[in-house]
Amino acid sequence: xxxxxxxxxxxxxxxxxxxxxxxxxxxxxxxxxxxxxxxxxxxxxxxxxxxxxxxxxxxxxxxxxxxxxxxxxxxxxxxxxxxxxxxxxxxxxxxxxxxxxxxxxxxxxxxxxxxxxxxxxxxxxxxxxxxxxxxxxxxxxxxxxxxxxxxxxxxxxxxxxxxxxxxxxxxxxxxxxxxxxxxxxxxxxxxxx
Amino acid sequence: xxxxxxxxxxxxxxxxxxxxxxxxxxxxxxxxxxxxxxxxxxxxxxxxxxxxxxxxxxxxxxxxxxxxxxxxxxxxxxxxxxxxxxxxxxxxxxxxxxxxxxxxxxxxxxxxxxxxxxxxxxxxxxxxxxxxxxxxxxxxxxxxxxxxxxxxxxxxxxxxxxxxxxxxxxxxxxxxxx
Numbered sequence: 001x002x003x004x005x006x007x008x009x010x011x012x013x014x015x016x017x018x019x020x021x022x023x024x025x026x027x028x029x030x031x032x033x034x035x036x037x038x039x040x041x042x043x044x045x046x047x048x049x050x051x052x053x054x055x056x057x058x059x060x061x062x063x064x065x066x067x068x069x070x071x072x073x074x075x076x077x078x079x080x081x082x083x084x085x086x087x088x089x090x091x092x093x094x095x096x097x098x099x100x101x102x103x104x105x106x107x108x109x110x111x112x113x114x115x116x117x118x119x120x121x122x123x124x125x126x127x128x129x130x131x132x133x134x135x136x137x138x139x140x141x142x143x144x145x146x147x148x149x150x151x152x153x154x155x156x157x158x159x160x161x162x163x164x165x166x167x168x169x170x171x172x173x174x175x176x177x178x179x180x181x182x183x184x185x186x187x188x189x190x191x192x193x
Numbered sequence: 194x195x196x197x198x199x200x201x202x203x204x205x206x207x208x209x210x211x212x213x214x215x216x217x218x219x220x221x222x223x224x225x226x227x228x229x230x231x232x233x234x235x236x237x238x239x240x241x242x243x244x245x246x247x248x249x250x251x252x253x254x255x256x257x258x259x260x261x262x263x264x265x266x267x268x269x270x271x272x273x274x275x276x277x278x279x280x281x282x283x284x285x286x287x288x289x290x291x292x293x294x295x296x297x298x299x300x301x302x303x304x305x306x307x308x309x310x311x312x313x314x315x316x317x318x319x320x321x322x323x324x325x326x327x328x329x330x331x332x333x334x335x336x337x338x339x340x341x342x343x344x345x346x347x348x349x350x351x352x353x354x355x356x357x358x359x360x361x362x363x364x365x366x367x368x369x370x371x
Contacts, residue, residue, distance in 0.1 A: 045232030085233070087307055094306045096325065172325075176231045 026069055027152060029189035031058035036187045038076055042165075043178030044088075051083035051092060056105060060189055064152065067120055070113040076106040096172025097165070103129050108137070122159070128168040137161040137183070144188065152191065159185035200367040205265055208256045209368060212249060212291070216346070219245040220339055223298075227336070237313075243302060244311040246295040253291035269362050276352070283349050290342040296320075297335040304328035 039052045053076040063069035078100040083089040093100040110124040111134075119140045126135035142156045143149065161183045166174065201209070222242050229235055268277060299320055302309040306323030308316045321327055357365035 045230045047233040085236070087236070090307050095323065096306065 026061035026063040028192050029060040030192045032188045039184045041182045049088045053081045067113050067115050072110040074108045078106050079104045097170045131168040133167050154190050157187040200371040215249050246298050247311045250295035286345045294338045294342050297338050301331035301335045304331050
């Protein structure tokens with residue numbers, strides 16, 4: 001269970017490194033969009049529809065000493081959303097679900113980041129179809145393969161959460177497709193400052 | 194110009210029976226897909242229903258063109274006038290519904306805003322605006338026309354059986370054997 005202890009290790013590492021004042025401030029990261037996925041899953045009768053959305057922009061700042069000082073701002077390209085079969089992708093982008101022609105992006109802006117044991121809870125504002133609602137993502141931080149323990153320059157974050165699409169007016173095909181949409185994000189990030 | 198025939202030619206008979214089975218089969222399929230729990234495993238049945246419907250629409254148009262080229266013989270005499278009138282009305286309704294049912298289904302599928310794909314690859318043009326309200330209205334129309342079609346088919350079958358079993362006047366036989 002490398003993850004279970006990793007945030008603790010990071011805190012310790014940050015604590016050790018804290019003698020340098022710059023370390024205490026939030027570190028800024030860029031997202032490796034080619035190695036990251038913003039995935040979702042919803043129920044479709046007895047099955048699941050899965051899909052993904054490309055990231056347009058991601059601003060990440062993580063303060064390992066004081067998680068509350070961390071922030072995340074992400075924009076996704078709804079017009080390029082993918083789903084596990086062609087009809088689902090068309091339905092997803094169409095006017096009854098994301099209405100990507102009118103609302104080309106989906107955004108998430110963090111408002112509060114708090115520690116949840118070895119994980120972090122990120123409360124923020126999620127905007128879909130131009131409708132903004134509070135949403136919470138749970139983050140687990142891993143170190144990437146091939147990096148040293150305590151190396152904070154490259155990290156992988158798993159983010160999970162769920163939303164009810166009806167909260168955002170994305171009600172199309174509600175007789176066939178579930179209301180709850182589960183979000184699974186794998187973000188591979190590299191420190192920039 | 195050949196003398197008017199009393200029987201039906203082979204193309205007419207083939208069209209009649211292929212379409213008869215196709216219409217009843219796709220009616221049953223349509224009733225099934227409208228009620229089934231939709232999932233990945235049975236999504237293709239919608240495509241099959243659309244494909245059969247599109248083929249039947251094409252066959253209906255071919256049939257109308259064919260009747261223009263080779264007019265079918267008139268009805269065999271015998272029944273009272275009101276029954277002949279009813280049979281004529283039923284035939285007109287059958288042809289109208291052979292066009293109306295698939296076109297309403299195509300329009301309904303278009304109104305969903307999703308591509309109307311037949312044979313798993315061919316996308317038909319949309320013939321109705323993408324709108325949930327329009328889709329609901331067209332779904333009701335498609336369903337109503339399909340059940341109306343079934344009712345007229347039953348009337349048509351009842352008339353044919355009445356003449357085959359009651360009058361034994363060769364009306365059904367000429368559609369089977371020419």
